[in-house]
Amino acid sequence: MKAIACYLGQMLVFAWASSLCLAGSTPSISTIFQLGTAGSWLDDLRGPSLKWRVAARVPDAVLFNGLTKWNNTSVLVADSAKGVIWKVDIETGASSIALSDPTMTIPTNASIQVGVNGVKVSDGFVYYTSTARQIFCRVPVDSSAAPTGPVEVVASGFPQDDFVIFPDGTAYVATNALNTIVKVTADGTVSLVAGSLGSLPLASDTDCQFGRTARDSNVLYVTTAGGTSDPVNGTLVVPAAVMAVELAGCES
Ligand SMILES: *[C@@H]1O[C@H](CO)[C@@H](O)[C@H](O)[C@H]1NC(C)=O
Ligand SMILES: *[C@@H]1O[C@H](CO)[C@@H](O)[C@H](O)[C@H]1NC(C)=O
Numbered sequence: 150m151k152a153i154a155c156y157l158g159q160m161l162v163f164a165w166a167s168s169l170c171l172a173g174s175t176p177s178i179s180t181i182f183q184l185g186t187a188g189s190w191l192d193d194l195r196g197p198s199l200k201w202r203v204a205a206r207v208p209d210a211v212l213f214n215g216l217t218k219w220n221n222t223s224v225l226v227a228d229s230a231k232g233v234i235w236k237v238d239i240e241t242g243a244s245s246i247a248l249s250d251p252t253m254t255i256p257t258n259a260s261i262q263v264g265v266n267g268v269k270v271s272d273g274f275v276y277y278t279s280t281a282r283q284i285f286c287r288v289p290v291d292s293s294a295a296p297t298g299p300v301e302v303v304a305s306g307f308p309q310d311d312f313v314i315f316p317d318g319t320a321y322v323a324t325n326a327l328n329t330i331v332k333v334t335a336d337g338t339v340s341l342v343a344g345s346l347g348s349l350p351l352a353s354d355t356d357c358q359f360g361r362t363a364r365d366s367n368v369l370y371v372t373t374a375g376g377t378s379d380p381v382n383g384t385l386v387v388p389a390a391v392m393a394v395e396l397a398g399c400e401s
């Protein structure tokens with residue numbers, strides 16, 4: 150897969166009437182977790198029917214957020230309150246903290262109480278956004294997801310929620326309060342892909358993912374919260390939605 154950019158337009162795919170408890174998922178494992186009041190857990194939604202089981206309970210976790218596949222039996226999950234990344238075995242339920250770093254924590258004077266948020270694995274690195282610190286980072290890891298080198302801040306200085314990453318290190322990041330998707334290249338260059346501060350389609354966008362078929366591999370699906378926490382232009386709130394943002398391969 151190659152990074153592409155050139156915004157053509159967007160359309161509404163789905164809109165929700167009520168709030169979501171889904172905060173992270175990964176297509177290949179189809180493990181989805183909910184934010185529980187009695188601790189954090191991972192729900193496993195694999196299989197043809199929507200029959201789910203609790204895949205793991207992690208009593209010491211505080212606020213599970215972004216999630217990604219680590220290998221066929223484990224996932225990495227960002228804990229936005231504790232400021233760590235957990236490794237959770239979805240077969241055995243075993244869990245441990247794989248990565249912790251000051252860049253993942255919430256600074257004492259932060260206005261947003263969300264630390265490490267999105268997490269992805271690409272080419273020997275774990276990439277993550279850290280929302281309160283407005284940084285996009287990466288750290289090299291070994292085969293057990295332990296760090297093998299220092300954390301590198303790839304890009305900083307703008308609101309960041311979850312993201313999608315390509316093997317070459319190019320990321321598309323949902324900027325939530327800015328109502329945009331930006332592209333971050335491996336050298337840290339940040340450019341606008343879609344949306345704008347005063348527009349509704351990507352209001353409070355929280356995450357994005359490219360289509361997985363030949364027909365929609367140029368489509369970036371974007372989840373939004375509709376401006377619930379940051380109304381557009383101060384007052385405008387719309388239903389949460391999945392938007393399809395069509396991009397063209399007009400940039401190599
Ligand atoms: C992971 O699972 C896939 C699909 O079942 C399989 O093809 C692959 O060999 C597995 N990989 C490892 C490392 O076990
Ligand atoms: C928080 O404190 C740090 C260190 O003192 C400072 O650099 C930063 O500007 C502060 N941020 C806010 C939002 O006040």
Ligand SMILES: *[C@@H]1O[C@H](CO)[C@@H](O)[C@H](O)[C@H]1NC(C)=O
Nearest residue numbers: 219220221222223292293294
């Ligand atoms: C996945 O990774 C964990 C820890 O890094 C390891 O214990 C486990 O055996 C791995 N599973 C597979 C299927 O490779």
Ligand SMILES: *[C@@H]1O[C@H](CO)[C@@H](O)[C@H](O)[C@H]1NC(C)=O
Nearest residue numbers: 346347348349350381382385
């Ligand atoms: C938000 O305000 C700007 C500036 O006044 C305006 O151009 C834009 O149309 C407004 N957005 C919406 C959704 O009304």
